[in-house]
Amino acid sequence: MKLDEVPQDHSSTYGGHCKLVYAVDASGHYQGAQSDGWEPEAFATQLAVAELQEQEAEAEAGWQRGELSPLKCLMYRYRLDEPALAQITGLWQWRIRRHFRPAIYRKLSAAILARYAEAFGLPVEQLISYQKGMA
Amino acid sequence: MSSFQHQQSAHCESGVMASLLTHAGLPMSEPMAFGLASGLAFAYLPIVKLSGMPLIAYRMPPKHLIKTLSKRLGARLHTRTFSDPEQGRRELDAALDSGRLAGLQSSVFWLPYFPPEMRFHFNAHNLLAYGREGNEYLISDPVFEEPVRCAVEDLQKARFAKGALAAKGLMYWLDDVPLEQDWNKLIRQSVLSTTRILDGMPLPWIGIRGIQHLAKQIDKLDPAQSKYNRLYLTHIVRMQEEIGTGGAGFRFMYASFLQEAGEKLGDRNLQDASAQLTAIGDNWRQFASACVRASRNKGEAPNFAPIADSLRSIALQERGLMKELAAWSKR
Numbered sequence: 001m002k003l004d005e006v007p008q009d010h011s012s013t014y015g016g017h018c019k020l021v022y023a024v025d026a027s028g029h030y031q032g033a034q035s036d037g038w039e040p041e042a043f044a045t046q047l048a049v050a051e052l053q054e055q056e057a058e059a060e061a062g063w064q065r066g067e068l069s070p071l072k073c074l075m076y077r078y079r080l081d082e083p084a085l086a087q088i089t090g091l092w093q094w095r096i097r098r099h100f101r102p103a104i105y106r107k108l109s110a111a112i113l114a115r116y117a118e119a120f121g122l123p124v125e126q127l128i129s130y131q132k133g134m135a
Numbered sequence: 136m137s138s139f140q141h142q143q144s145a146h147c148e149s150g151v152m153a154s155l156l157t158h159a160g161l162p163m164s165e166p167m168a169f170g171l172a173s174g175l176a177f178a179y180l181p182i183v184k185l186s187g188m189p190l191i192a193y194r195m196p197p198k199h200l201i202k203t204l205s206k207r208l209g210a211r212l213h214t215r216t217f218s219d220p221e222q223g224r225r226e227l228d229a230a231l232d233s234g235r236l237a238g239l240q241s242s243v244f245w246l247p248y249f250p251p252e253m254r255f256h257f258n259a260h261n262l263l264a265y266g267r268e269g270n271e272y273l274i275s276d277p278v279f280e281e282p283v284r285c286a287v288e289d290l291q292k293a294r295f296a297k298g299a300l301a302a303k304g305l306m307y308w309l310d311d312v313p314l315e316q317d318w319n320k321l322i323r324q325s326v327l328s329t330t331r332i333l334d335g336m337p338l339p340w341i342g343i344r345g346i347q348h349l350a351k352q353i354d355k356l357d358p359a360q361s362k363y364n365r366l367y368l369t370h371i372v373r374m375q376e377e378i379g380t381g382g383a384g385f386r387f388m389y390a391s392f393l394q395e396a397g398e399k400l401g402d403r404n405l406q407d408a409s410a411q412l413t414a415i416g417d418n419w420r421q422f423a424s425a426c427v428r429a430s431r432n433k434g435e436a437p438n439f440a441p442i443a444d445s446l447r448s449i450a451l452q453e454r455g456l457m458k459e460l461a462a463w464s465k466r
Contacts, residue, residue, distance in 0.1 A: 001387060001417060015250020018280055020145045022166065022387040024413060030166070030391035032143070034280070040427035041376040044369035047430070048186075049252055051366060079244065079255055081186050088298040121245070121292065 002026075003033055011037025013045045052076050069105030070130045071096070071116060078120045089115040106131050139236065139265045141275040141282045145388055147261040148200045149174060150277025151238045154263055158236055159312040161208070165277075170392025171321055172204035173328040175385055179345040179352075188367065191349065191374040193384030195332070197259035197300060201238070201307060207321060211310040216303040220295045223304035224287070227264065230308065231272075237264045240305035242296035248276070248283045253377075258300040264290075322396045327464040329389075334457040343454045350446040358436045365430040368442075372423045383423075386416035404463050408456060415452050422446060 001023045018034035025031055056076035062068035075085050086093045091112075098104050099112075108131070110124060117124040139158060142165075144150025149169040156163040169175075176195045183190040195203075205212035217223035230237045242258045243249055266273040271284045285293075294304045333342040340348055349371070356364050375384045382388075390412035397405030422445050429437040 001383070001413070001420065013250070013252040015252065017250060019278065019382075020143045021382040022145060022391045028410060030387075030394050030409075032145070032165075034143075035382075038376065040372060040424050043427050043431065044372040045252060045377060047365065047369045048373060083184060084186075084256055084298055088296075090297075119297075 003031065006033045006035050007038040008035060009037040009039040009042065011039065011042035013037070013042045052079055066102060066134070069100050069102050069134070070127070071105065072100045074116075074120050074122075080119070085119060088119040091115065102134055106134055139275070142277070143280050144277035145382060146194075146385070147277050148197065149388070151261045151263050152200055152204050154275060154277065155236060155238060155309050156204075156208070156210075156312060159210075159309055161312050161314055161316070164391075164395060166388050166391035167395055168204055169200065169385070169388050170329075170396065171207060171325045172200040173325045173332065174200050175329050175389045176332050177342055177345045177384070179340045179349050181340070185370075188370040191371055193375060193386075197240070197261075201261075205309060207325065208313065208316060210312040212307060213310065214305060214307040216305050217295075218303070220291060220304060223294060223306070224291055227272075227306055228267065230306070231264060231267050235308055238262075238307040239264055239290075239294060240302035241290070241293040242298075242302070243293075245289060245293035245296055246276075246285065247289050248279070248285060256296075256298060258296055258298060258302055318396075318399050322400060323464040326393075326396075326460050330457040330461040330464065334454050334461075343450050343457070346446060346450040346453070350443040350450070353439050353443040353446065356439050358439075364437070364439075368426040368430045372426050375419065375423055383416040383419040386412055386419055390416060404459075408460055408463070411452070411456050415449060415456065418445065418449050418452070422449065 001021070003023045003025050006021055006023050014037050018036045020032050021035050022030050023033045053076075056073055059068055059073035059076055063070050063073050075081070080088070082093050082096055085096055089096070099108060110128065113127040114124045117127050142150070142154055142157070144153065144165045146165070146169065149165045149172070152172070153163045153165045153168040156168065172195075174194050176192065178190070178192040180190040180192070201212065215226065217226070227237055227239070239262055240258070241260050241262060242256065243260045244254045244256045246254075246260070262277065263275040264272050265275055265282075268284075270287050272287065272290050273282060274285050274290075275282050294302055296302070336342050336344070338344070353368075356367065358364070376382060390409045393405045393409035393412060397403070397409060422442065425442050425445065429439065429442060
């Protein structure tokens with residue numbers, strides 16, 4: 001990559017920041033150069049974010065309809081999936097899937113909810129209030 | 136502490152090591168740190184899943200650079216992890232108050248100074264703390280243009296985030312960095328090691344064979360599964376260009392190392408190798424563009440064969456280069 005080929009595509013995914021890349025000048029000498037975005041990379045990132053948002057919206061609709069507990073929606077909102085959430089909370093994946101059922105969620109103890117709260121970075125009271133909201 | 140100079144880097148781990156060494160009096164560019172630690176690699180790991188997709192790595196696993204580089208340079212590396220987060224905070228404060236720089240491993244997701252779209256659960260990000268003021272740490276995050284600040288609670292959460300590659304508050308620093316180095320020996324040793332990683336592992340997922348394996352996977356994509364294909368191809372692009380950054384899967388950075396090493400030793404061969412690797416890096420960039428192009432058009436069925444072929448040709452080019460470098464390093 002030459003210095004004048006360093007992409008400057010103003011990608012929103014960089015949040016106004018620049019990344020450093022290494023590129024060669026006219027005489028073939030390497031230098032660090034700042035890039036404020038590359039369109040193909042931004043497309044890939046946005047697709048991954050959009051996929052998570054779609055899953056989150058689906059889970060949120062299920063929660064509103066009373067078919068799902070809020071955990072599934074929150075899981076996607078905080079960019080997690082079942083294996084990742086299982087590792088963070090130390091719960092088995094099948095238990096997490098079980099906690100996605102509203103009837104089970106309502107009966108969860110504060111101790112279990114605290115583990116989810118830590119994973120999402122939320123106060124546990126918020127998860128407890130969702131329990132009451134669903135009753 | 137006041138003498139610390141922040142330097143933006145392309146990759147977090149090599150950036151932290153370059154800063155630590157430079158600060159200790161051994162001037163070190165980021166590509167040099169990356170190259171001397173033999174950071175370049177390729178691995179396709181279908182067993183390790185990232186949001187349902189295989190892990191594709193273009194460099195050695197986290198902590199490899201830190202360990203290998205300090206060992207090769209003969210510097211003393213201290214590492215500490217903590218089971219008690221509160222103790223981790225106290226020790227970091229004590230280190231900073233005594234004027235020491237501390238390398239830290241942390242999660243990206245919980246660092247508030249990252250732009251929201253870059254915040255994914257990746258626990259092996261490296262940054263450097265160089266001081267504290269009130270309720271904030273002064274942080275030199277290698278991938279940012281300027282030093283940043285981070286509230287104590289936020290950094291605490293990021294250092295002790297659980298999950299895959301959990302940092303457990305990892306904190307590290309260097310002591311007794313020898314300022315005299317045998318560059319000729321070091322460079323040959325590290326180049327040889329890289330050629331062995333890329334083209335000498337009897338495993339189908341590592342190095343050149345890993346690249347060929349990835350090409351086979353792309354060939355096998357079912358054109359009917361358009362949604363999965365798009366996610367898969369853009370996942371490759373993200374692993375190459377974004378995760379850990381570096382651009383073109385670290386090929387440009389390593390080319391820059393080869394050039395600098397060539398100048399240091401006055402050896403034309405390394406300059407030629409650097410030019411070759413630059414061309415290979417350009418091919419990686421084109422491969423990424425092709426992956427995105429194939430994901431973009433929703434209407435017509437994309438043809439994956441040319442993409443896979445371009446990857447195979449990259450594999451052959453890298454193999455050729457590795458053979459030359461291996462021969463050079465034993466000369």
